[in-house]
Amino acid sequence: MCRWLAYSGSPVRLEELLYKPANSLVMQSKHARMGVETTNGDGFGVGWYGSEPYPGLFHSTEPAWHDRNLRELSAQASAGRVFAHIRASTGSAVQQTNCHPFRHGRWLWMHNGLLKDFPAVKRDLAIAVEPSLFPQIEGATDSELFFFLALTFGLEKDPPSAVAAAVGLIEDVGRRHGIEHPIQMTVATTDGDTTWAFRYSSEGRSRSLFHSTDVSTLRTQYPDNPMLHALADDARLVVSEPLGDLVGAWREVPESTCVVVHGGGEDLLPFSPAAA
Structure with a gap:
């Protein structure tokens, strides 16, 4: 389906990631070693936080391995919080939006991941989006609609509760349409200061997700590894x-878990859908 990474810490050049x-x-x-598809060539994107009050974005419909602009950007640009994503479409068009x-x-x-049988549930989910937010939806993916549902339910105030409510609605709508397992997801979101990541699926067999361990401990274990010292x-x-x-x-x-990364630490919290 897709692969992604979310980095936070001292600024690093994008090419290091x-x-x-x-x-x-x-x-x-x-x-890809653990994805549903080996190849994720339906475009990519990078988001990072620099000097502006909002994050920068770079999107391309080219495969990541083929894009010269990405290589040039990555060799020069650095940031302390980076989101990067490579896409394998589940049905929507290959376009920048x-x-x-x-x-x-x-x-x-x-x-x-995906919202199962998205065309069947798209209308019901779309009309649940806050009307003032709806015009800002630019693309046609289930993932972007999922984002705007989370914003509707208060992502900017309480991300875990908002995502739980969005997932609860998606499962309710899906099951009313006869869909046994309405959602498959690993999700990451950030406000530039904290990152929240979620692993969940209706069937309890979610896509892979990992978090890094403490760098200082790894340096002790691998004193000759130059990457760790950088x-x-x-x-x-x-x-x-x-x-x-x-x-x-x-x-x-673990399954059904929210990872909260803030500063140099992370917390793992249980995650489950909630009534919207």
Whole structure:
């Protein structure tokens, strides 16, 4: 379906995240190890926070491995909070407005998964979006509509509760249309200061999700690894699949869990849908 990463910590060049790891996101665009599809070539996007009060975005419909502009940008640009996503479409068109991450004000959002039988439930879900938000929907994906449902239910005030309400509505609408397992999701969202990531599916067999472990501990375990010495202690990653094979560097996020990353730490909280 898709692969993504969410980085926070001291500023790093984008190429350190997108190109240099052994199983980098660009590598995963051709050879994903844990995704439903091996190839994720239906476009990509990068979101980052710089000097402006809102995040920057770069979207392209080219495969990530083929885009020269991405390589040029990644060699120069650096940021302390980065969202990056490679897309494998589940049916919607390959166009820039369908590429993740999506943006609203200071917020970014990206999703791996699908709303099952989306054409059947799209109308019912769309009319649940706050009317003042609806004109800002630019693309045709289930992922963007999911984002605007979460915004409708208060994402900017309480992200876990808002996502729980959005998922609750999606499951309710889906089951009223006879869909047994209405949603499959790993989601990441951020306001530029905190990142929230969610792993959940209606069938209880969710797409893969991992978070990095403490960098200072890894330095002690691997004193000769130069990559670890280049990272600050507050560096944290949440990823669809590990960026490398270093033993102890990654922990799988359990089913039905919300990961909250703030500063140099993370908390894992139980997640379940709620009545909208």
